[in-house]
Amino acid sequence: MADLIQPRTLKGFRDYVPSLMIPREEILQKARAVYRSFGFAPIDTPALEYTEILLGKGGAESDKIIYRFKDHGDRDVALRFDLTVPFARFAAQHVPALGTPFKRYHMGPVWRGENTAHGRYREFWQCDFDTIGTTSNSSDIEAALVINALLSAIGFERFEIHVNNRLILSGLLEELGLADKSTAVLRALDKLPKVGIEPVVEEMVLHGVDAEKGRKVLELAGFKGTNEEILAFVSAKFGNNPKAADGVKRLDEMLQVANQAGLPSGRLHIDLSIARGLDYYTGTIFETFLSDLPGIGSICSGGRYDNLAGLYTKMPLPGVGASLGLDRLLAAMEELKILGGVQASAPVFMVRFAGTPPGVYEKLAATLRASGIGVEVFPEPKKIGQQLQYAEKRGFRFALIAGPDDFASRKFKIKELATRQEADYDEVLIPSHLRKMLGMDGS
Amino acid sequence: MADLIQPRTLKGFRDYVPSLMIPREEILQKARAVYRSFGFAPIDTPALEYTEILLGKGGAESDKIIYRFKDHGDRDVALRFDLTVPFARFAAQHVPALGTPFKRYHMGPVWRGENTAHGRYREFWQCDFDTIGTTSNSSDIEAALVINALLSAIGFERFEIHVNNRLILSGLLEELGLADKSTAVLRALDKLPKVGIEPVVEEMVLHGVDAEKGRKVLELAGFKGTNEEILAFVSAKFGNNPKAADGVKRLDEMLQVANQAGLPSGRLHIDLSIARGLDYYTGTIFETFLSDLPGIGSICSGGRYDNLAGLYTKMPLPGVGASLGLDRLLAAMEELKILGGVQASAPVFMVRFAGTPPGVYEKLAATLRASGIGVEVFPEPKKIGQQLQYAEKRGFRFALIAGPDDFASRKFKIKELATRQEADYDEVLIPSHLRKMLGMDGS
Numbered sequence: 001m002a003d004l005i006q007p008r009t010l011k012g013f014r015d016y017v018p019s020l021m022i023p024r025e026e027i028l029q030k031a032r033a034v035y036r037s038f039g040f041a042p043i044d045t046p047a048l049e050y051t052e053i054l055l056g057k058g059g060a061e062s063d064k065i066i067y068r069f070k071d072h073g074d075r076d077v078a079l080r081f082d083l084t085v086p087f088a089r090f091a092a093q094h095v096p097a098l099g100t101p102f103k104r105y106h107m108g109p110v111w112r113g114e115n116t117a118h119g120r121y122r123e124f125w126q127c128d129f130d131t132i133g134t135t136s137n138s139s140d141i142e143a144a145l146v147i148n149a150l151l152s153a154i155g156f157e158r159f160e161i162h163v164n165n166r167l168i169l170s171g172l173l174e175e176l177g178l179a180d181k182s183t184a185v186l187r188a189l190d191k192l193p194k195v196g197i198e199p200v201v202e203e204m205v206l207h208g209v210d211a212e213k214g215r216k217v218l219e220l221a222g223f224k225g226t227n228e229e230i231l232a233f234v235s236a237k238f239g240n241n242p243k244a245a246d247g248v249k250r251l252d253e254m255l256q257v258a259n260q261a262g263l264p265s266g267r268l269h270i271d272l273s274i275a276r277g278l279d280y281y282t283g284t285i286f287e288t289f290l291s292d293l294p295g296i297g298s299i300c301s302g303g304r305y306d307n308l309a310g311l312y313t314k315m316p317l318p319g320v321g322a323s324l325g326l327d328r329l330l331a332a333m334e335e336l337k338i339l340g341g342v343q344a345s346a347p348v349f350m351v352r353f354a355g356t357p358p359g360v361y362e363k364l365a366a367t368l369r370a371s372g373i374g375v376e377v378f379p380e381p382k383k384i385g386q387q388l389q390y391a392e393k394r395g396f397r398f399a400l401i402a403g404p405d406d407f408a409s410r411k412f413k414i415k416e417l418a419t420r421q422e423a424d425y426d427e428v429l430i431p432s433h434l435r436k437m438l439g440m441d442g443s
Numbered sequence: 444m445a446d447l448i449q450p451r452t453l454k455g456f457r458d459y460v461p462s463l464m465i466p467r468e469e470i471l472q473k474a475r476a477v478y479r480s481f482g483f484a485p486i487d488t489p490a491l492e493y494t495e496i497l498l499g500k501g502g503a504e505s506d507k508i509i510y511r512f513k514d515h516g517d518r519d520v521a522l523r524f525d526l527t528v529p530f531a532r533f534a535a536q537h538v539p540a541l542g543t544p545f546k547r548y549h550m551g552p553v554w555r556g557e558n559t560a561h562g563r564y565r566e567f568w569q570c571d572f573d574t575i576g577t578t579s580n581s582s583d584i585e586a587a588l589v590i591n592a593l594l595s596a597i598g599f600e601r602f603e604i605h606v607n608n609r610l611i612l613s614g615l616l617e618e619l620g621l622a623d624k625s626t627a628v629l630r631a632l633d634k635l636p637k638v639g640i641e642p643v644v645e646e647m648v649l650h651g652v653d654a655e656k657g658r659k660v661l662e663l664a665g666f667k668g669t670n671e672e673i674l675a676f677v678s679a680k681f682g683n684n685p686k687a688a689d690g691v692k693r694l695d696e697m698l699q700v701a702n703q704a705g706l707p708s709g710r711l712h713i714d715l716s717i718a719r720g721l722d723y724y725t726g727t728i729f730e731t732f733l734s735d736l737p738g739i740g741s742i743c744s745g746g747r748y749d750n751l752a753g754l755y756t757k758m759p760l761p762g763v764g765a766s767l768g769l770d771r772l773l774a775a776m777e778e779l780k781i782l783g784g785v786q787a788s789a790p791v792f793m794v795r796f797a798g799t800p801p802g803v804y805e806k807l808a809a810t811l812r813a814s815g816i817g818v819e820v821f822p823e824p825k826k827i828g829q830q831l832q833y834a835e836k837r838g839f840r841f842a843l844i845a846g847p848d849d850f851a852s853r854k855f856k857i858k859e860l861a862t863r864q865e866a867d868y869d870e871v872l873i874p875s876h877l878r879k880m881l882g883m884d885g886s
Contacts, residue, residue: 006755008536018486018541021487032468038819042464044458050453134822346479359700360703366704375480377585380544380577380579
């Protein structure tokens with residue numbers, strides 16, 4: 001026999017074993033249900049694209065991290081590094097036929113050959129949703145409602161959606177005479193929570209901003225208070241600037257509608273300091289923080305942009321959307337110990353005994369599945385202790401135990417594995433009993 | 444403005460627009476539910492692996508089609524070309540900790556840089572399931588039950604699972620003194636449906652098989668009859684050969700159990716001629732054909748193998764499994780015209796009028812979503828005709844129409860878009876009416 005090949009994954013890549021994949025599937029399923037409940041439709045795009053398409057929007061940053069190579073036809077191709085650029089290409093190609101507004105969600109892996117420190121992976125999942133083809137504030141507000149529904153559905157109760165509007169920041173910069181420096185100022189401002197005031201001012205000065213004006217920006221952007229106080233503050237200071245006024249109006253409407261739609265008070269939190277580093281945001285900006293794990297950073301971020309696909313089409317496509325970071329979310333759930341550690345994908349385990357006629361277990365299992373109850377039948381008639389050990393290790397909730405005598409008397413034992421409580425039931429009553437014990441029959 | 448970049452996908456790659464992605468999500472969701480109902484647990488592996496790992500099992504064929512390149516760390520890496528090889532690597536790495544039997548499903552894209560003729564794509568999805576760590580025939584039988592449940596859940600009624608056992612073919616070859624030529628003979632036999640008898644005999648002769656013996660193989664493998672007749676025929680001809688006898692016994696047990704588990708008669712179809720080209724199958728073999736589209740080929744194939752991961756570990760891992768070809772299935776559904784063409788992911792569309800207080804639509808929509816009814820609210824107060832046109836084009840089932848006066852009187856119009864029937868309902872009755880009209884309240 002030849003030497004063995006060492007089984008291993010690449011640095012920065014990982015396998016999803018069932019105890020990690022089961023929660024991932026659950027989150028994706030919940031996200032899918034929420035996106036659909038708001039009318040977002042699913043799309044997918046290829047993992048591989050022409051490099052030209054993927055790097056069109058990127059800066060030096062994406063050039064460095066992209067997985068790029070020549071394919072069999074000597075084409076310059078690369079793996080997508082986010083879902084936004086492929087969506088821009090998709091929109092340019094398909095939206096003329098599909099029409100606007102176009103609301104899509106897209107969930108899939110992306111690849112970045114970057115530093116793997118701090119639990120970063122080189123392959124990770126994004127779950128994006130966007131509405132394009134409209135500038136209506138209703139879509140910005142809806143994005144906030146979606147983020148709220150998403151995290152609620154996943155099971156979080158304590159989280160805050162930080163929201164800002166770049167129009168306010170733009171108005172502020174106009175009033176300070178810094179409109180021409182806005183990219184540099186906003187990029188610097190975006191680093192405030194990480195690096196603190198002085199390094200941000202320094203960065204602004206490096207870009208030719210007067211230090212005093214820089215401090216003024218930070219002072220205004222750092223204003224804290226209730227949502228109402230912040231909006232009143234902006235109106236008082238910059239109410240005459242049309243952009244700032246429009247930003248205030250849009251945020252104010254978002255607060256009103258969110259309240260009508262049943263969001264808990266305090267869920268939306270106006271934060272003038274969030275700017276997002278990406279140049280293409282032009283209006284509403286979102287970042288979402290878990291109250292019990294603020295340090296992990298924003299788990300769902302996004303905002304409004306003026307034009308999604310300007311590199312590929314002359315059709316103007318304004319829009320708004322956000323991206324849920326699935327792997328960061330899973331890491332958070334691991335840290336908060338709200339992952340179950342369950343490896344079993346069905347709730348019921350069926351022990352197999354020797355000496356039973358062929359098909360008796362499979363028949364009973366088919367009956368249970370027809371009642372909506374997932375059941376795994378052990379493949380070999382091993383010792384019952386070994387089989388139950390397997391079932392316990394995998395996290396099954398119930399074991400169904402039926403030997404040859406039981407099939408004669410048509411009475412089977414249901415054992416709850418956690419409590420080890422067990423009782424005999426008549427064969428015909430097994431499905432309804434299990435449904436009840438699994439809480440499947442509603443209230 | 445710079446020149447536009449032409450928006451396009453690579454040859455052999457495609458976008459999934461909503462009308463294609465909605466059925467893909469439905470199939471995946473149904474497959475997931477079926478796999479789980481039998482206790483298979485989900486896993487995922489990286490798209491990129493060390494080339495050494497991926498090519499370990501492949502022959503010259505995989506070498507040619509694999510997407511291979513050097514990563515940033517100068518590692519020789521490649522995109523997976525199937526889910527079996529990564530599973531073998533995964534099993535070698537994780538099964539010692541996870542234990543056996545280990546039942547997993549894995550659904551994801553694979554990449555092959557091959558000829559794109561005949562609607563083949565270079566990126567396509569596979570949905571595999573396998574049970575490893577047991578030689579029990581119960582697992583082979585379960586695989587047949589899973590294939591049956593899978594296609595039934597997806598909505599097919601007319602399909603046949605062709606089943607064979609390589610033990611019978613091996614026994615037959617032993618009896619004909621061709622045991623040492625079995626790989627060549629089985630590879631040739633696998634081409635029978637495509638090329639016909641004489642070319643298969645020719646190929647066998649090229650590999651040193653006596654032409655008369657080759658014809659004998661084809662005659663025996665081509666024997667047709669009922670399942671019972673075929674098993675009786677094999678028993679009569681080769682019943683003394685232990686391998687053939689074991690193969691007959693395993694197939695016979697599969698028929699009995701399938702019958703007990705409620706499979707329609709005729710669903711399983713013993714076909715001694717199916718061999719599958721892949722060398723690693725050693726026992727049961729499956730191929731699945733749609734009765735209304737036999738020409739599209741097998742849409743779910745697999746079988747039993749003696750050792751999954753011999754290249755990566757000394758631990759013997761026998762198993763059985765099969766793979767559902769998602770894109771072939773979608774192509775079949777397109778051809779059979781059983782794809783709905785629906786682009787809407789929610790059933791209800793809500794028209795937005797100007798002049799309503801902020802949040803009234805979002806509040807009503809939140810109430811509907813809380814009742815489990817997906818609803819898309821149009822973002823802009825455009826003309827009602829334009830909004831309804833959008834809703835009809837996308838395939839929404841109902842439109843909810845409520846202008847400022849309706850909010851005052853708390854009566855809204857529900858319009859069924861296909862029939863254009865409409866009626867007014869009191870606000871509080873809207874959710875229950877819609878649930879009823881959507882058939883959501885059970886029987």
